Amino acid sequence: MVRKRIPTFFYPIAAFALTILVGTLLLKQGFSHPGKSLGWIDALFTATSATCVTGLAVVDTGSFxxxxxxxxxxxxxxxxxxxLMTYTSLVLYLWKRRIAFDDREAVSQTLLHNPRFSLGIFLKRVVLACIILEASGAVILYALDPQGFSPYSAVFHSVSAFCNAGFSLYSDSLTQWSGNWGVNAIFMVLIVAGGLGFIVLLELLERLTGTPLRGSKSLLGIQNKISWHSCIVLRMSFWLIAGGALAILLGEFLLRPENTQYAxxxxxLSSLFQSVTCRTAGFNTxxxxxxxxxxxxxxxxxxxVGGAPGSCAGGIKVTTLRAALAFAGSRLKGRKQSVITxxxxxxxxVNSxxxxIFFAGCIVVAATLILCISETGAVPHDQTRGQFLELLFEAVSAFGTVGLSTGITPELTTTGKLTLTVLMFVGRLGPIIFLQVLQDLHRHEKFLWSEKRLAIG
Structure with a gap:
């Protein structure tokens, strides 16, 4: 009798669903909010938002x-x-080559295409780097403002920042520190670090220290230069952050005379922080x-767009955007190949x-349509001016697991909350599932179809 193999993409879905279920049950209990009531939908929404490191909240985390x-x-x-950081960074490569989980040697050969790569050491370094970064962030936050960040609060916000979750114990997020360069800098470093992915972080560590992370061999095989993948991630991250900061600076301060009182x-600082937090962190000043x-x-x-593959960030990822830009550039130049550095x-x-991008856009449009139906119904446009942009913002924030909100989350209907719940779950696991399903749908046809020209444009 032939045993039917369970599809690989089932495991991350089941793992995250089970985690969310346990979290929902715990948050529903009285010990999580003594003397207060939390409905099942709100408990599910909060658990999903936390597990998918989104940060959208229907109740105030610090006071409720x-x-x-x-x-x-x-x-x-x-x-x-x-x-997700450890699982995704490994499983994406495993699925690409359809390698069994128990084949350690094959994993080492496949991951990063480096035969010297050690799966066990990589996982240890991931956990160690996470602990060091989060602990360092917590200590510095407490040192910078012991009154604003108690030891527990410092740990909570450091973990939330590094994991790009955006949950805060303060109802106004980080607005009270909007002019504090030290606090802002720590949050931005943690957010960017969590959004780069551990493959890039460990490679940078080897490069900066000039010392392999284990023995005489480099953990990632880095010799004298940063890898092509890391270069793409770092460059795209820099230009997105810088470009976003300039655009927000223009929109919020240079074009708005009422904000000229700010130094x-x-x-x-405010423009830069908001650009950084759009990497899917969810904090706001x-x-x-x-x-x-x-x-x-x-x-x-x-x-x-979000962050990098194998990171805490969501979105379609910076590498996806870079591939699309390379494709567009090649077509404009009449080049057959899409070239990057x-x-x-x-x-x-390129096809992936x-x-x-196409399916992510379709998901966001569909979710926004559902939110428009559930939140505005048949109300005329002149009575809901501005709400469409708010609903679109909310949908993209949920899909990108960002957590930023214009403030409408607590007022959403049950249908609206469930829509965002599904969107957060799909946004967190969607790219992984998409790649696997796309791989399964690939068929190598042994013939060519006859071609016809279609009028375009």
Whole structure:
């Protein structure tokens, strides 16, 4: 009798679903919020938001939940962030080559295409780096402001920042530190580190220290230069952050005379922080609901893109955007190959990037349509001006597991909350599932179809 093999993509779905279920049950209990009531939908929404490291909240985390409830949320954030970082960075390569999980040697040969790569050591370094970064962030936050960040609060926010979760114990997020360069810098470093992915982080560590992470051999095989993948991630991250900061600076301060009372340093800091947090972190030092439309549109784009593969960040990923840009550039130049820094992308990578962008866009549009139906119904447009942009912002924030909100999350209907819950889950696991399903659908046809020209444009 032939045993039917369970599809690989079932495991991350089951693992995250089970984690969310356990989190929902714990958050529903009275010890998580003594003397207060939390409905099942709100408990499910909060557990999903924490596990998928999104940060959208229907109740205030700091005042509604007890220390026990906050610890449950913190645990879900750590599981969702660290678990996905390690799992995704490995499984994406395993699925690409269809390698069995128990074949350690094959894994080592496949991951990063480096035969010297050690799976066990990689996982140890991932956990160690996570502990060091989160602990260092917590210590520095406490040292910078012991009154604002108690030891528990410092740990909570450090973990939330590194895992790109965006959960805060303060109802105004980080707006009270909007002009504090030290606090802002720590959050930005943690957010960017969590959004780069451990493959890039460990490679940078080897490069900066000049010492292999184990014995005489480099853990990632780095010799004298940064790898092609890391170069793409670092360059795209830099330009997205810098471009986003300039756009927000223009939209919020240079074009708005009412905000001229801010010092130039504070304007630059606030713009930079909001651009960084759009990597799917979800913290804010500005009132999102009071921002200009141009700033919100730029932030929607940044949230849709997200961070790097194998990181805590969501979105379609910076490498996907870079592949699409390379494809567009090659077509404009009449070049057959999509070239990025002296290397041409293989056809499979280009096709996957373009298809992922298309389906991600379809998911966001469909979710926004459902939200428009559930939240506005048949209300005329002149009575709901501005709400469409808010709903689109909310949908992209959920799909990109960002957590930024214009403030409408608590007022959403049950249908709206369930829509965002599904969107957070799909946004967190969607790219992984998409790649696997796409692989399963591939068929190598042994014939060519007859071609016809279609009028375009």
């Amino acid at each position: 939940f007890s220390r026990t409830g906050q610890s449950v949320i913190l645990g879900l954030i750590q599981i969702g962030g660290l678990g 130039l340093g504070d304007e630059l 500005m009132d999102i609901g009071g921002m200009a439309n141009v700033s919100l549109l730029v932030m929607i784009f940044l949230m849709f 002296n290397y041409a992308l293989d056809e499979g990578s 990037a373009l298809t992922l």
